[in-house]
Each structure stands twice: as C-alpha cells, then as structure tokens.
C-alpha cells in the first residue's frame with residue numbers, strides 16, 4: 020500500500036466560503052455586522068431556539084453564560100474531569116469553584132450518581148460536555164437537579180427566574196446533534212438551559228475561530244434582554260456596537276461596565292453562513308465515515324464511541340476508540356507508529372487533574388480512576404470531510420497493522 024499523508028482535521032473550505040469571504044472583504048464592512056447577525060438568526064432557526072449569539076469562541080460563550088447568570092465567588096460549578104480545559108477555565112475566570120466529577124465506568128459522560136452527590140447549597144450550574152458530538156443524558160441531569168431543588172438559593176433575578184441549578188451544555192463538538200426527548204426530536208442547542216458551540220478550525224462547522232450560545236426560553240425573562248446582555252458583555256459593555264456607531268453622526272456612546280471583547284466578525288460570519296448551507300451534507304459524510312470505521316473495528320474487539328442509537332444522532336465530531344488491555348505506553352507507541360505511516364491521530368482527553376493548572380488547584384488524578392481508564396487506551400482517528408475513500412481504507416489498514424505490531428490485540432485481531 021502506497022504511503023499516504025493524512026492530517027487529523029483540516030478545514031473543509033470550498034469556493035462557496037471563499038467567494039462569500041471575498042464579497043465580505045469588498046463590502047466595506049468586515050467586523051460584526053449584517054453577516055454575523057444573519058448567521059445568528061440561521062443558527063437559532065437550525066437549533067430551534069428563539070435567539071443565538073455568535074461570539075469569537077466557545078470558551079467566550081461559556082464565560083458569557085456564567086457572567087450573565089452572575090455566577091462567581093462563593094459559587095460552585097460541577098464539571099467533568101474528562102474534557103478539554105475550556106470547559107472549566109471559564110469557571111475559574113469568573114472566580115467560582117470548579118467541582119470535578121469522574122466519568123461513569125467505561126463512559127465518556129459524568130457519572131450521574133457522583134454528580135448528584137457533588138451538589139451542595141453552593142452549586143449554581145452544571146456543565147455537561149457532549150463529547151465527540153454525542154448528547155449527554157439531560158433528562159437525567161434535570162431530574163437530579165429537580166430532586167435537589169431545595170438546596171438552591173438564587174442570588175439574582177435571572178437565577179430566581181430559573182429557580183434551580185442551571186445546565187450549561189458544553190456542546191463545542193455537538194452542533195447538529197439531535198435527540199428524541201419526550202417523543203419529539205430536539206436539536207442540541209434547545210435541550211440544556213444554555214448551550215455553547217465551537218466553530219474553531221477543527222470543528223465540524225468552522226468560522227476559523229468562533230462560537231455561538233443558544234438558550235431555552237426562561238419564564239419571565241425576554242430573549243431580547245438576554246441577547247442584549249450578551250452583546251454588552253462581548254463588546255466592552257458599550258451601549259452601541261461598531262455598526263450602530265458608524266452611522267453618520269451617531270458617534271456618541273456609553274460604557275455601562277468594563278466588558279470583554281468577544282465579538283464575531285463578519286468575515287467569520289461569512290464563512291459560517293456558507294458552512295451552514297453545506298452542513299446537512301457534511302453531517303451525512305461524517306456519519307458514513309463513522310459507519311465504515313465501526314464496521315472495520317467493532318468485530319476486532321476495539322471499543323468505539325457509539326454515535327448513533329435509537330433516539331440519538333450525534334454530530335459525529337470525533338472518532339474515539341479504546342484498545343482493550345493496553346496502557347499509556349502502548350497507546351502512545353501506537354500513535355507514534357501511525358504517525359510514521361502518515362496517519363495523524365490524537366487523544367481526547369488527558370483528564371484535567373493530570374494537567375499542571377488543575378493539579379495546582381488541588382485536583383488529584385487518584386480521585387478519578389474511571390477517567391484515567393478511559394484515557395490510558397484511547398486514540399482518536401482522523402474524522403473529517405476531506406477524507407477520500409482511499410484515505411479511510413488506508414487508515415483502517417494501518418490501524419489494524421500497527422495494533423498487531425504492538426502485539427496487544429493478538430487475542431482480538
């Protein structure tokens with residue numbers, strides 16, 4: 020088999036996106052403006068929510084939701100250990116305490132019993148992570164929160180209107196995923212109270228960098244009010260955005276509080292609009308690749324993340340597989356050998372308590388044995404829409420060859 024070079028997740032950019040970016044660059048308006056606003060409308064329509072706010076990253080979206088909710092010092096926020104730092108760093112940014120929960124044995128989601136035990140009278144939010152694009156069990160999460168409602172004491176009007184712990188989904192991977200809830204299909208974005216999406220360069224739908232926040236209707240609170248707060252937070256707390264200020268004679272503005280700089284530009288919005296048009300095809304292609312991988316790897320005893328099930332359709336963002344019976348050393352050797360064969364692969368994730376920042380906050384990996392077991396034999400394969408059939412065939416052949424060479428799957432392969 021002739022050697023191929025296969026990258027992990029290159030952006031899938033066509034002439035459609037390029038032409039729209041050129042039109043934007045020539046339009047006379049390149050920062051936040053009509054294209055970003057249209058992108059927001061289309062995201063809300065796609066997810067089935069009243070509004071959406073497009074910002075410059077999912078990290079900003081998470082922090083914006085925490086700040087909007089007034090979560091900060093003396094508050095606790097429950098987060099999983101098995102995720103990327105960006106699920107948790109915004110909790111640290113606002114000064115709240117992250118409370119980490121292990122995954123359930125053999126799972127990529129929080130252990131829901133452990134999550135329930137972690138709830139205290141200080142818990143203000145839970146951030147579940149839809150890892151790889153698979154939607155978490157939000158019905159169970161809401162059920163637990165309802166059971167613990169008596170512990171919750173709101174510290175402001177928005178928290179009072181919600182009246183319980185707030186569920187902020189880290190759906191950086193899960194744009195386009197859907198789930199059957201209460202007899203009807205719901206898109207990711209319309210399930211948790213707030214949902215944060217990433218449009219980073221490696222994501223299914225990209226704006227180079229970028230993200231969006233959606234939310235479910237909150238009784239007694241106008242969507243428009245939430246949107247306005249998010250816009251203020253994301254642009255210096257400035258009473259007028261750049262487009263409004265730019266109108267002839269409309270220079271005057273006020274700064275209502277020292278806000279942040281998280282806005283999405285129209286150049287990013289232009290890419291997003293065209294990616295969104297192509298998105299149904301992108302999702303179909305990802306689904307086909309997953310099916311091909313599953314067919315090849317499942318019979319060999321390799322454990323793969325289930326993306327599609329009755330009542331559940333993932334966005335197919337990451338192909339996570341676990342090689343039974345191996346540890347970190349063999350896993351890393353497999354990754355190096357695959358790299359020599361030209362196949363880039365990755366690990367999702369190194370649990371947070373293994374990282375310096377979180378060790379220094381006092382987290383100890385010994386307290387999260389299930390996350391460690393998920394991590395030690397996990398390998399993520401290339402899964403993207405630039406893959407050709409021959410690439411997929413090549414990856415499958417090389418994965419099997421390399422695992423055999425490392426000799427750990429002899430019993431299975």
Ligand SMILES: Cc1ncc(COP(=O)(O)O)c(C=O)c1O
Nearest residue numbers: 076077078103105106191217219
């Ligand atoms: C699980 C998870 N959450 C959040 C993020 C942050 O996304 P962004 O880079 O758009 O801030 C990432 C990015 O890869 C992620 O993997």
